[in-house]
Amino acid sequence: MSELKILTRRVGLPDSVKIDTYLANEGYAALTKVLKEMTPAEVIEEVKTSKLRGRGGAGFSTGMKWDFASQAKNKPKFIVCNADEGEPGTFKDRVFIEFDPHGILEGMAIAARAIDADHGYIYIRGEYPEGTRILEEAVKEAEEKGYLGDDILGTGFNFTITVHRGAGAYVCGEETALIDSLEGKRGQSRVRPPFPVVAGYRQLPTCVNNVETLSSVPHIILKGGEWYAGIGTPECPGPKLFSISGHVEKPGVYELPMGVPLSELIETAGGMKDGKAFKAAFPGGASSACMDASEIDTGMDFNSLQEIGTMLGSGAVMILDETADMVKAAYVLTRFFDHESCGKCTPCREGLYWVKQVMAGILEGRGTEEDLDLLVDVCEQIQGASFCGLGDASVSCVVSTIKKFRGEYLGYINKNASARAASGETS
Amino acid sequence: MSAQELFSDAELKTVEEIASRYEEKASAVMPLLHYVQEVRGYLGEEELAYIADFLKIPRVRAYEVATYYTMYTTKPRGRHLIQVCRNLSCTLAGAEGIVDFLKKELGVEVGGTTADGVFSLMEVECIGACDKAPAIMINGDHHGPVTPESIREILNTYRVKP
Numbered sequence: 001m002s003e004l005k006i007l008t009r010r011v012g013l014p015d016s017v018k019i020d021t022y023l024a025n026e027g028y029a030a031l032t033k034v035l036k037e038m039t040p041a042e043v044i045e046e047v048k049t050s051k052l053r054g055r056g057g058a059g060f061s062t063g064m065k066w067d068f069a070s071q072a073k074n075k076p077k078f079i080v081c082n083a084d085e086g087e088p089g090t091f092k093d094r095v096f097i098e099f100d101p102h103g104i105l106e107g108m109a110i111a112a113r114a115i116d117a118d119h120g121y122i123y124i125r126g127e128y129p130e131g132t133r134i135l136e137e138a139v140k141e142a143e144e145k146g147y148l149g150d151d152i153l154g155t156g157f158n159f160t161i162t163v164h165r166g167a168g169a170y171v172c173g174e175e176t177a178l179i180d181s182l183e184g185k186r187g188q189s190r191v192r193p194p195f196p197v198v199a200g201y202r203q204l205p206t207c208v209n210n211v212e213t214l215s216s217v218p219h220i221i222l223k224g225g226e227w228y229a230g231i232g233t234p235e236c237p238g239p240k241l242f243s244i245s246g247h248v249e250k251p252g253v254y255e256l257p258m259g260v261p262l263s264e265l266i267e268t269a270g271g272m273k274d275g276k277a278f279k280a281a282f283p284g285g286a287s288s289a290c291m292d293a294s295e296i297d298t299g300m301d302f303n304s305l306q307e308i309g310t311m312l313g314s315g316a317v318m319i320l321d322e323t324a325d326m327v328k329a330a331y332v333l334t335r336f337f338d339h340e341s342c343g344k345c346t347p348c349r350e351g352l353y354w355v356k357q358v359m360a361g362i363l364e365g366r367g368t369e370e371d372l373d374l375l376v377d378v379c380e381q382i383q384g385a386s387f388c389g390l391g392d393a394s395v396s397c398v399v400s401t402i403k404k405f406r407g408e409y410l411g412y413i414n415k416n417a418s419a420r421a422a423s424g425e426t427s
Numbered sequence: 428m429s430a431q432e433l434f435s436d437a438e439l440k441t442v443e444e445i446a447s448r449y450e451e452k453a454s455a456v457m458p459l460l461h462y463v464q465e466v467r468g469y470l471g472e473e474e475l476a477y478i479a480d481f482l483k484i485p486r487v488r489a490y491e492v493a494t495y496y497t498m499y500t501t502k503p504r505g506r507h508l509i510q511v512c513r514n515l516s517c518t519l520a521g522a523e524g525i526v527d528f529l530k531k532e533l534g535v536e537v538g539g540t541t542a543d544g545v546f547s548l549m550e551v552e553c554i555g556a557c558d559k560a561p562a563i564m565i566n567g568d569h570h571g572p573v574t575p576e577s578i579r580e581i582l583n584t585y586r587v588k589p
Contacts, residue, residue: 088514088553119450126461126498127554129567162448167457167496170552184453184484186495202451245516245557252558286515286553318516318557332518336552 001264004255006231006239007215011099017134019141022102028147030218034110035155038221043114044070047217049225051237056082056173056210057284057313058389059236059302062217065207069115069197072205077117079108080201080208082178083124083131086170087285088336089316092241092253093211097124097131100215101138105148105161107214110221112159115207119160123178126167135163170340174388175208176200177342188342189388210314212241232258236301240315246281247273247321259299262291266319276321280405284313286333287393289400290326310400311393326405327412330397331359337394348391351382355398362409365416372402372409428473430481438466442481452482456492460499469503497551505540505547507585509533510564513550516557520572525561526550528575532582545586 015021022028034043048063069077081104085093096104108120124132139161142148150158164182171177172187179200181187200206216238220228229237236258242265245251249270256265262281272278280290283300289310291298298304305312320329338352355378361367379395386392402409430439445462446455459478464470470493479489493499511517511526526537529548533541540547556562559571563578570581 085555086553089516089557090553091555091557094555125555126496127564164454165458165461167461168498168551169496181457182454183451184456184482184492185488186491243557245560246519251516251560282515316557318519320519324519328518329515332513332515336514339552 001256001260001268003268004231004239004257006219006255007212007241008095008100008255010103011095016099017101017138019102019138019145019147022100023145026218026222027102028106030221031106031109031113031147032153033221034113035153035157040070040114040116043110043221046225047114047220050216050220050228051225051235052213052216052220052228053236053238053302054210055212055216055240055314057087057287057311059312062209062213065197065209066111066114068195069117069205069207072115072198074199074204075116076119077115077205078201078207079112079115079117079120080175080178080182080206081108081120081122081211081214082173082175082208083122083128083135083211084166084173084178085211085314086125086173087287087314087316088333089245089282089285089318090243090314091245092243092315094128094131095241095253096211096215097128098134101135102142103215103218104135104211105138105142107209107217108161109148109152109159110217111207111209111214113157115205117205117207118158119162121182121201122161122163123172123182124163124165125173126165129165132163132165139163169342170336171342171388171390174390177388178208179206186342188344189386189390191387233299233301233303235303236312240300242300242315242317244269244317244319246317246319247276247324248319249273256300259301259304261297261299262317263296265300265317266296269319272319272321276323278319279322279324280320280326280329280401282316282318282320282333282397284311285316285318286336287311287389287396288313289396290404292404310396326401326408327359327363330401331356331363333397334359334394337390341390341394345386345388345391347382347385348394351378352394354378355382355395359398362412365412365419367409367413367416369410369413371413372406375399376402428477430477433473433477442478446482453484453488456482456484456489457496460489460493464499468506469500471501475501506545507565507588508547508549510549510551510554512552512554512556512560512562512564514553514557516553517560517562520560522561525563525573525575525578528578532575532579546582 052062053059172181176190177187196206338356343349449455475489479486556569562571
């Protein structure tokens, strides 16, 4: 499938990070339209019409989120741009940050107008120091040209942005942990309700949106919600940036319509590396259940992937070919979650430690078939028993690989059993 | 130790400027820790205490933050920090071999610092460079896909850097 050039239309232009380039390519035209020709309610209505769903992973309706935030009584309100993309396999927001930073700022300013916020924060992951510098420079430029700051475009609208850099904690990509972190604490998830749109940063109404979500907004304002809703699938419309990595010829970020079959996405990324056969994919990063070869034609959108028991998440697609060891892959992902658990909820903190230990045992030749039942049992107790999605999603890799690639686990276990039998030991 | 003994006037001015970006002072703790670590190489007990007092937050809170996030360190490290990604996309591309190579090449274990104080070696989770797997990050710069040969060259460029 041919790549789209909507969200990435300015990527590749010379000096694409500069405000002059941005302005010469419809930059800040949407903000001008919003401030001079639209009411905040009309802005929210347009975004609702577009059916834009949050690109960070949850897929919640952006228009609804803005609506809730606009109705919140307390003031001041905040817009937070979640640029903490930490999901293993995700690197698509880096494209916006490093090549089209003003698109993010413009989306934030429009969101601020819609919900009546006067300050915004961009929470960028600590591993992107260059992106941090680019965003800070973009904010400065926008302030100098009057697109941020006081009395923007002479309309009396005030809005400023602070760039805030994280320091390497995956859980901070989860919005309530991000808010804790922004408050200068250890980033740990909060119980909801209250939702951030009601009580977030400093217990004030806070609307958290992903980089790609916010970057989509100026396009929606300029071309209309109906135009946007016509791209992709009816329930999950729009163009989407997919990060594809692993065993493909050309790993990278590709802009395609929502709902593109996984097989076509792989083709767009140059096909399978060295012509090997496809074995499995994690379509939504470490948090998603794996897909096997029978599912390769599934559409890459929130609903289609949910129907087959996995998820799109942020569109972090990791491809594994016939040579991949699924037990090892699941172990690597479990080790990651164990490392990143914030420690607040016991099932996630303690459960993941033990899942990791049992998995390591299997890999090291100490596993038994009962271990597989034990793993599934522990995983089921972790799921649904934590405040945030990290806990829930952390065991998808183990549960799904046991279900779909049980034979590979048994391979390790049987090798172990026969080795023990040969040495005369009883299990 | 007083602020003047810990920091130069110029550094104190930067500290003030960073804090001024936030209406809620406590929110400035992370950028301040980043800054102090950048100029000192690590977060010492006295620097942490100073930041906490300056922001009027409990000292333990600054310490909590400094030890919770993986990018902060309360102990001195080598001049250049090598971080090798060990997550799935990099593992599929041979990240384990990269770690083994670096351990041998530098003569240190993961978490260690070379005797000359030039390099520290760490394994980390996803650094957002899966398109360049296997990827490593030295200080703030991504490198990849790396091979033992390319790493040797990369290390040489850092050896001569301050």
